[in-house]
Amino acid sequence: MTKSYSIVALKGDGIGPEVTEATVRVLEATEKKSSFKLNILYGEAGAHCIAEHSTNLPKETIELIKQSNACLKGPMTTPEEAGAPVSVAVTLRRMFGLYANVRPCRSFPNVESLKPNIDLVVVRENTEGLYSGVESLLAPGVGIALRIITREASFKVADFAFKLAMQRRKHLTYIHKGNILRITDGIFKDAVKEAQKNYPEVEVDDLHIDAATMQLIKQPEKYDVMVTTNLFGDILSDEAAQVTGSLGLAAGANIGATYGMFEPVHGSAPKYTGMNRVNPIATIMAGAMMLDWLGEKVAAKKIEDAIIEVLKEGKVRTHDLGGEAKGTEITDAIIAKI
Ligand code: NAD
Numbered sequence: 001m002t003k004s005y006s007i008v009a010l011k012g013d014g015i016g017p018e019v020t021e022a023t024v025r026v027l028e029a030t031e032k033k034s035s036f037k038l039n040i041l042y043g044e045a046g047a048h049c050i051a052e053h054s055t056n057l058p059k060e061t062i063e064l065i066k067q068s069n070a071c072l073k074g075p076m077t078t079p080e081e082a083g084a085p086v087s088v089a090v091t092l093r094r095m096f097g098l099y100a101n102v103r104p105c106r107s108f109p110n111v112e113s114l115k116p117n118i119d120l121v122v123v124r125e126n127t128e129g130l131y132s133g134v135e136s137l138l139a140p141g142v143g144i145a146l147r148i149i150t151r152e153a154s155f156k157v158a159d160f161a162f163k164l165a166m167q168r169r170k171h172l173t174y175i176h177k178g179n180i181l182r183i184t185d186g187i188f189k190d191a192v193k194e195a196q197k198n199y200p201e202v203e204v205d206d207l208h209i210d211a212a213t214m215q216l217i218k219q220p221e222k223y224d225v226m227v228t229t230n231l232f233g234d235i236l237s238d239e240a241a242q243v244t245g246s247l248g249l250a251a252g253a254n255i256g257a258t259y260g261m262f263e264p265v266h267g268s269a270p271k272y273t274g275m276n277r278v279n280p281i282a283t284i285m286a287g288a289m290m291l292d293w294l295g296e297k298v299a300a301k302k303i304e305d306a307i308i309e310v311l312k313e314g315k316v317r318t319h320d321l322g323g324e325a326k327g328t329e330i331t332d333a334i335i336a337k338i
Contacts, residue, residue: 004038004039005036005037005039006039006068007027007038007039007040007041007068007070007072008041008064008065008068008070008071009023009024009040009043009072010043010044010045010061010074010076010088011042011046012045012046012075012076012077012088013046013047013048013074013075013076013268014075014272015268015269015272015278017074018274019075019283019284019327020072022327023072023280023283023284024287025335026284026287026303026334027040027072027287027291029335029338030299030303033302034302036299041064041068043061043065045057045058045061045088047077047078047079050079050084050085056085056088057085057091065096070260070261070262070293071092071259072261072262072263072283072286072287073088073262073263074264074283075263077267077268089254089263090131092254092261093127093261096259097256098126098127098254098256098259098260098261099125099126099127099153099157099256100161100254100255100256101123101125101237101252101254102122102164102252103121103123103233103240103253104120104121104250105119105120105121105220105237105240105241105243105244106118106120107119107245108244108307108311109308109312110311110312110314111244111311111321113243113244113245114244115219115220117221118220118244119221119224120225120226120240121224121225121226122237123161124234125154125188125227125228126157127153128148128150128153128229129147129148129229130229130231131230132148134146147184147229148184149188149229150187151187151190154191154192154229155191155194155195157227158174158191158192158196158227159195159198161174162196162198162202163199165199165202166201166202168224168225169224170201170203170224171203171204171205171225172196172199172203172224172227173204173205173212173223173224173225173227174189174206174226174227175206175207175208175228175232175233176188176208176228176232177210179208184229185229192206192227209235212226212232213235213236216236216240216243217239220240220243220244237250237265241266245321247320248278248281248321249279249285250285251264251282251285251286251288252264252289253289253293255293260290262286262289262290262293263283263286264285266282276327277319277327278320279318279319279320280327280330280331281318281330281334284303284334285304287303288307302338306334306337306338307334309337310334310337316333317330
């Protein structure tokens with residue numbers, strides 16, 4: 001029987017619609033060369049919904065997501081005023097228990113990178129830490145935000161990272177600031193050490209977050225899987241993306257026990273809205289990660305190979321890669337390879 005997957009695509013804000021549409025075109029081209037079916041359903045979410053729905057994540061969209069196998073999420077603008085709806089990504093991660101945020105970063109052919117042989121994955125705890133959303137004003141000019149760290153969430157993400165390390169080069173680095181945040185990062189460190197007992201083959205080391213940001217520039221090729229708490233992982237994975245060339249190439253997966261949401265690492269880059277100028281590869285890579293997570297590994301590899309071929313040829317390059325090609329041109333080139 002032909003396998004079929006129901007995918008919710010959220011186009012988002014700013015450059016979101018163009019990079020999401022590019023990805024859907026690539027997924028549909030891949031589907032034609034494969035034996036599975038994709039049923040792509042579009043949901044509304046993002047800052048552009050707030051005026052009409054008084055929320056950035058309408059109930060209908062949540063229902064649609066509940067009935068789907070996976071979500072392809074375009075970048076969205078998050079208003080920063082106090083009282084504005086919280087980020088859609090943060091809400092979905094908590095609502096669907098998407099506890100592991102997986103951000104692969106590697107050097108690509110013909111893309112300027114700090115070192116030619118970087119191949120690492122940042123695994124970031126995705127549901128708590130400083131992104132718990134517990135923030136308040138104590139008095140005018142004095143605010144607090146709670147950094148909630150639990151043994152349960154830390155163990156789950158550590159276990160996920162060890163499993164990933166087992167499929168890769170069997171090296172895991174955990175990142176913390178245990179010398180200052182003794183209680184919260186003490187819990188995180190203990191949870192990693194507990195998870196480690198089940199993976200004796202994995203070589204383990206650790207770094208303080210400040211040293212890790214420096215090491216990522218000094219010798220990024222040394223790292224395989226890096227696991228850390230929410231805010232540290234957010235910062236570290238953006239840094240890792242830039243170290244390997246461009247935010248326009250970096251994809252992320254948000255994985256839970258039964259659901260996955262896939263998105264580019266970058267945001268909605270509002271100043272480039274509608275210009276057909278940005279690089280859609282980050283979102284296309286997120287689409288490939290989605291197929292891989294769904295079990296369609298051959299199709300996922302087909303997309304990755306097509307992207308690498310296009311980059312290797314170097315004839316079609318978007319602005320972030322030093323060229324002048326439009327987003328639709330690089331998408332066409334990838335589809336032609338598929
Ligand atoms: P951003 O990632 O949107 O843009 C920063 C810069 O990165 C851009 O100006 C551009 O130079 C470059 N860039 C981003 N995407 C690119 C692409 N595909 N190709 C080439 N270059 C690219 O970050 P920001 O300006 O800090 O945030 C803009 C908005 O996006 C904010 O509202 C923020 O909250 C939101 N955001 C959303 C997500 C998400 O939806 N998961 C993630 C990060 C930021």
